[in-house]
Amino acid sequence: MPLRELVIGFDADDTLWHNESIFEKVHERYRALLAQYHDAATVDQTLFATEMRNLELYGYGVKGFTLSAIETAIQLTGGKIAADEIQRLIELGREMLAHPVELLEGAADTLARLAPHHRLILITKGDLRDQERKLAKSGLAPLFHDVEIVSEKDEGTYAAILRRQDVPASRFLMVGNSLKSDILPILALGGLGAFVPYHLTWAHERVEEMPVASGRFFRLKTLRDLPGVVAVLADSRNSGT
């Protein structure tokens, strides 16, 4: 690869476009549906427990969420939930899948600035078709050299991507809003991570401690700060430090 080029992986949901805010609105309607049976905290905790129990079989994404929401509603109402309320949950799921893609502020500009000089890769987990649909609607697809829709974002997944891209970890920068899925695995492999927090984080992705990896970990307020970090990294990688 060219001397000053980095391979930059971008998470999608809540890094390039809004996602958790859509889930949060659905959670609000879900709590309202079950409010006559249980308080909001019980509803949230039970739904999360169902999602975690089903994660191995369902994987990530809206379809598995919808199935877990139906199952939890049956459980929390002791089977008293009406069929038309279950139908409403199915429709909520479809509304999520059909939701417009709303780019985060600065996402399009930042990718457009970086794409001519670096190899950009989209790396996202979730339902295959849903992620493809969102990428197509986002208008960002032409800026990416490759798209990896994966079932889990762990060290093994990133190691396979480094092999496929034929790039050493020291020249791979992952950018995302989840320390757990986007940052920690790539730091563990010796790569670079830029953490751009979103204002909401799904409980499953929460990590308490900030990583310590001097010169390899960067916490940014916005994607607009990324080109500056990339410029410094591309230079320092180039000089072999």
Place this chain on the structure above:
Amino acid sequence: MPLRELVIGFDADDTLWHNESIFEKVHERYRALLAQYHDAATVDQTLFATEMRNLELYGYGVKGFTLSAIETAIQLTGGKIAADEIQRLIELGREMLAHPVELLEGAADTLARLAPHHRLILITKGDLRDQERKLAKSGLAPLFHDVEIVSEKDEGTYAAILRRQDVPASRFLMVGNSLKSDILPILALGGLGAFVPYHLTWAHERVEEMPVASGRFFRLKTLRDLPGVVAVLADSRNSGT
């Protein structure tokens, strides 16, 4: 690529392992659940119509099937279906996802014979995690050079795979049980297709007419006939005919 090597794409469901037979058993239980409301043909037709209506949003796979089955049951019972029957549908879906992988007769032998001489690629559609799980359980993963889990198997998908594999269509053989998804698109691109019918075909995959593509299309009774076809093809490609 080496002179006598082909790139051979294999479909997974109903080509390497049983799938439609598992769906068929679930369909039987589904008809029984709704038998007091409607005859089997109405149940089948309504479920299929729901699946087709949802395909664009859900894509292929068990999770979308389960959601469509719940929606259809609510519709066909006029909302009278009980919550515990919907819970039963959710459990049927999970049983499908947890089902053991049963290889088709000859699948493992055939792949093991071909893998040392040709580049084998698994090309399958469906839920990402479900297909990964089945491949892992199948024991066949080490025989594949690459795995492509895609949201649709059309000409665009195969053209992208040919580019990624850096192989001309004339040296790419696709093997599968669906004329629509496995054979017609690759023949249209100038590639080779080996059709190995399964005893059941999902209505969405049915094609009435056998393709005509002399020297490029092969209909096999079993995967065990594949190495013979491959031997001839590898030679004829080599000699440039």
